Amino acid sequence: MNADDAMSRYARGDDAAFAIVYDAVAPRLEGYLRRHLRGSAQVEDIIQQTFMQMHDKRGTFSAGAEVLPWAFSIARNFMIDTMRKTKREASADLTDERTAMGAMLVNGEEVLQARQTGARVLAAFEALTEHQRAAYELTEGEGMSHAEAASVLGTTVTGVKLCRHKVNKRLRSAIEEREQRVAAAPSAAPAGDR
Amino acid sequence: MSLAPDLKQRVLAAAAAKPAPTRGQTTRARLVLFVAAIAGALTIFFIKGGVRMTNRPPLLVALTSVGTAILSGVGMYLLFTRRGRSMLRRPGLWLLLAALGSTVAFVSWKFGVSAAFGMAQSWPGRVGFKCLRLSILTGALPLFAALVSWRGTDPLTPAATGAAFGAGAGLGSALLVDLWCPVAYVPHLLLGHVLPIGVLAALGALVGWRLLRVRSR
Numbered sequence: 262m263n264a265d266d267a268m269s270r271y272a273r274g275d276d277a278a279f280a281i282v283y284d285a286v287a288p289r290l291e292g293y294l295r296r297h298l299r300g301s302a303q304v305e306d307i308i309q310q311t312f313m314q315m316h317d318k319r320g321t322f323s324a325g326a327e328v329l330p331w332a333f334s335i336a337r338n339f340m341i342d343t344m345r346k347t348k349r350e351a352s353a354d355l356t357d358e359r360t361a362m363g364a365m366l367v368n369g370e371e372v373l374q375a376r377q378t379g380a381r382v383l384a385a386f387e388a389l390t391e392h393q394r395a396a397y398e399l400t401e402g403e404g405m406s407h408a409e410a411a412s413v414l415g416t417t418v419t420g421v422k423l424c425r426h427k428v429n430k431r432l433r434s435a436i437e438e439r440e441q442r443v444a445a446a447p448s449a450a451p452a453g454d455r
Numbered sequence: 456m457s458l459a460p461d462l463k464q465r466v467l468a469a470a471a472a473k474p475a476p477t478r479g480q481t482t483r484a485r486l487v488l489f490v491a492a493i494a495g496a497l498t499i500f501f502i503k504g505g506v507r508m509t510n511r512p513p514l515l516v517a518l519t520s521v522g523t524a525i526l527s528g529v530g531m532y533l534l535f536t537r538r539g540r541s542m543l544r545r546p547g548l549w550l551l552l553a554a555l556g557s558t559v560a561f562v563s564w565k566f567g568v569s570a571a572f573g574m575a576q577s578w579p580g581r582v583g584f585k586c587l588r589l590s591i592l593t594g595a596l597p598l599f600a601a602l603v604s605w606r607g608t609d610p611l612t613p614a615a616t617g618a619a620f621g622a623g624a625g626l627g628s629a630l631l632v633d634l635w636c637p638v639a640y641v642p643h644l645l646l647g648h649v650l651p652i653g654v655l656a657a658l659g660a661l662v663g664w665r666l667l668r669v670r671s672r
Binding site (some may be wrong): 275276283284287288301305310314317319321322324326331334335337343384386412413415416417 | 548
């Protein structure tokens with residue numbers, strides 16, 4: 262039984278089906294929430310709140326509906342509330358990834374270049390609107406279809422595609438700009454070495 | 456890092472400790488609420504005079520009513536239903552276009568058909584305030600029923616959904632008021648038949664933002 266069928270059965274009153282919904286949905290929510298929130302307690306709190314909301318409103322779950330976009334939209338709503346309350350940086354994950362990438366590189370110059378590229382990508386990512394970031398994360402990070410992401414964000418499939426296009430364009434231009442600078446650098450560097 | 460091993464048990468225990476209505480119970484409760492709201496709206500409508508032919512030919516009344524019923528029905532379907540397999544409402548732009556499109560189509564139909572029968576002239580004594588009041592009164596009850604039925608279910612756009620419910624309720628009341636009002640003069644239509652849709656949409660947005668949104672626990 263998949264999560265959609267399980268939620269539908271739970272909506273009809275089959276209480277045992279909620280465990281199946283949990284097993285299918287909780288890990289997906291966890292991955293998404295951990296990219297935005299640092300505290301384990303916050304992630305667990307939001308997951309618990311999300312499932313309690315789904316439980317409270319199980320009677321509204323339509324037969325044949327998809328549970329995952331529903332769960333994500335509820336969790337995202339709670340996450341935004343939490344972020345507003347705690348004023349945490351939504352980009353903590355990217356900073357961590359940048360640090361991790363830096364640690365993997367041995368060469369000092371490579372580390373510096375990677376950091377600079379990472380900083381540019383990070384700046385480009387942070388310049389995006391919340392909607393564009395979310396569209397990118399749901400489709401790229403969570404592997405959702407455009408239709409599922411559109412459902413979570415309350416927009417159209419075309420809206421999600423447009424967001425993705427804009428994000429890709431911005432990130433690509435940030436990387437290309439950095440690469441052009443690096444390519445231009447060697448002509449000046451040897452002179453400095455001599 | 457992974458979730459605490461006992462989180463699943465905590466979630467399941469919390470759910471078991473707080474029984475929630477099933478789909479059947481929810482549907483029945485909604486049905487009762489909507490039937491009561493529609494009965495209330497019809498009661499108000501008949502207290503105010505009910506269907507009035509005035510000097511309208513029966514064919515004109517039939518045409519405007521059937522047309523309004525179809526246009527309102529399409530509008531209400533788009534405003535009240537979800538999209539595809541999603542549990543969430545249609546995007547805000549969709550809702551806005553559905554509300555505006557249905558309203559414009561309804562006014563155009565009422566005016567066009569009445570003009571064809573030579574009955575779109577000015578009625579100096581009928582500015583539109585009576586229609587405005589009746590539309591708001593008959594539309595407010597279904598709107599209230601919708602907002603209560605779907606309370607706490609919109610994590611994305613509660614105000615837009617509330618506005619859509621308001622516009623849907625306004626389109627429904629436009630159907631009733633059309634049976635009551637013979638006037639098809641455009642300024643009257645705008646004040647007495649279109650403005651209430653806007654008023655109910657605004658009311659729906661205001662109350663919907665409070666009632667429909669999903670709150671942190």
